[in-house]
Amino acid sequence: MILLAGIDIGGTKCAVCLGQSDAEGVTLLAQRRFPTPATPSVALVALGDALAELLAEHTQPLAAIGVSCGGPLDSARGLILSPPNLPGWDRIDVVTPFRTRFGVPTVLQNDANACALAEWQWGAGRGCQSMVFLTFGTGMGAGLIVDGRLYAGASDMAGEVGHVRLAEDGPLGYGKCGSFEGFCSGSGIARLAQARALAAIQADNPPAFCPTLAGLPDVTAEKVGAAAQAGDPLALEIFEAVAHYLGRGLALLVDILNPERIVIGSIYGRQRALLEAPMLRVLQAEAHPHALAACAIVPAGLGERVGDYAGLAVAQISDQLSAVSH
Numbered sequence: 001m002i003l004l005a006g007i008d009i010g011g012t013k014c015a016v017c018l019g020q021s022d023a024e025g026v027t028l029l030a031q032r033r034f035p036t037p038a039t040p041s042v043a044l045v046a047l048g049d050a051l052a053e054l055l056a057e058h059t060q061p062l063a064a065i066g067v068s069c070g071g072p073l074d075s076a077r078g079l080i081l082s083p084p085n086l087p088g089w090d091r092i093d094v095v096t097p098f099r100t101r102f103g104v105p106t107v108l109q110n111d112a113n114a115c116a117l118a119e120w121q122w123g124a125g126r127g128c129q130s131m132v133f134l135t136f137g138t139g140m141g142a143g144l145i146v147d148g149r150l151y152a153g154a155s156d157m158a159g160e161v162g163h164v165r166l167a168e169d170g171p172l173g174y175g176k177c178g179s180f181e182g183f184c185s186g187s188g189i190a191r192l193a194q195a196r197a198l199a200a201i202q203a204d205n206p207p208a209f210c211p212t213l214a215g216l217p218d219v220t221a222e223k224v225g226a227a228a229q230a231g232d233p234l235a236l237e238i239f240e241a242v243a244h245y246l247g248r249g250l251a252l253l254v255d256i257l258n259p260e261r262i263v264i265g266s267i268y269g270r271q272r273a274l275l276e277a278p279m280l281r282v283l284q285a286e287a288h289p290h291a292l293a294a295c296a297i298v299p300a301g302l303g304e305r306v307g308d309y310a311g312l313a314v315a316q317i318s319d320q321l322s323a324v325s326h
Contacts, residue, residue, distance in 0.1 A: 002063040006311020009069040011085030016050040019312040025122050030054045040092045065098050065106040066314025068114035078108045107318040114310035116143020119263045123301030130259045137266035140181035183245035189221035207234040225271050239274045247282025254287040261296045269299040
């Protein structure tokens with residue numbers, strides 16, 4: 001058994017965890033969470049201190065550290081390159097401080113790649129040689145496992161599927177109206193629902209999730225999902241649209257990558273009952289039948305905790321990731 005550390009750096013919160021890995025899987029041993037400090041230097045010290053506190057409670061030597069963070073990144077150099085949710089994190093080296101302090105291999109990966117590795121090693125993608133993981137959370141990104149290894153791309157940008165335009169018009173996501181992220185993300189669903197709710201209110205037919213104009217800023221994907229589950233007609237119509245574009249996006253991935261499995265996180269797992277049937281109808285109409293026949297579409301096996309295991313998964317194969325082929 002080996003002891004691994006996972007570090008997650010987010011726009012609002014950070015997390016540090018320890019896990020013990022063996023041939024059967026991984027066990028999460030301990031975790032610390034705290035709000036993301038105002039500056040990178042303070043955050044890196046706080047993360048290092050939290051890890052030191054966790055290690056003090058365990059006698060087993062640490063084998064490796066994996067760091068997960070939203071992109072853009074230069075993972076080969078261990079640099080965070082000004083992600084939109086981390087203002088001020090411009091070319092910040094997050095690998096050297098941990099490698100120096102703890103004396104173990106330390107590797108950085110974007111959060112979609114890290115979650116893909118977690119699902120591939122311990123979740124719904126276990127045993128696959130070819131797999132796609134879709135975040136489907138606040139945003140829409142992908143981690144790609146191709147021929148039994150993580151694929152990062154020529155400039156560390158492989159898997160930015162949220163930027164793909166699926167319609168000429170639609171909710172804004174990843175800087176584009178009608179993008180995959182615009183239709184299939186928490187932020188995109190909220191924008192779509194706000195636009196549809198505004199039209200319904202103006203037509204004197206307000207939806208349950210937003211009965212007045214004053215409530216428009218508070219519309220979230222979670223509220224719309226709850227309303228859809230309760231039978232609200234407009235909420236159901238919105239999720240039908242989301243499922244339609246999810247199917248179109250999946251068809252592109254099936255046709256281009258021919259994966260064995262597409263694993264979808266966050267919102268898909270919560271709203272599978274609303275999304276799966278209409279998504280499959282579109283997917284079956286759009287994707288090449290031979291490619292689709294080889295591919296299973298499944299929710300994240302690690303469920304809502306996939307992010308907790310993401311950094312640990314990066315640490316688990318840190319020796320391989322240091323030599324990832326671009």
